[in-house]
Amino acid sequence: MPLSLVTENIKHKAMLMLMHSGGLRVGEVGKLKPKDIDSDRGLIHIKGSKGRKNRYTILSRSALVTLRKYHLSTARKGNIRNTYMR
Numbered sequence: 001m002p003l004s005l006v007t008e009n010i011k012h013k014a015m016l017m018l019m020h021s022g023g024l025r026v027g028e029v030g031k032l033k034p035k036d037i038d039s040d041r042g043l044i045h046i047k048g049s050k051g052r053k054n055r056y057t058i059l060s061r062s063a064l065v066t067l068r069k070y071h072l073s074t075a076r077k078g079n080i081r082n083t084y085m086r
Contacts, residue, residue: 011070013070014067014069017060017066017067018032018063020063021062022044022057022060022063024046028046032044034071042058043056043057044056044057
């Protein structure tokens with residue numbers, strides 16, 4: 001089922017895309033900070049994941065585009081935060 005049919009909410013769409021493309025857990029997505037995203041190399045730095053280990057995972061181009069749309073939508077509303085998904 002296409003993601004566009006699952007949800008119209010840009011935040012939820014970004015979360016689902018990060019979980020699917022990068023293999024992130026819900027808690028890991030909630031702790032992401034803008035500095036954890038390396039858009040040039042297409043990587044996400046996950047800190048303190050399961051087993052308290054740091055790791056890197058891939059960031060798909062489509063997930064990056066959706067994440068940027070979400071970030072812009074929150075910035076327009078004045079909701080600049082240190083974390084992406086809270």
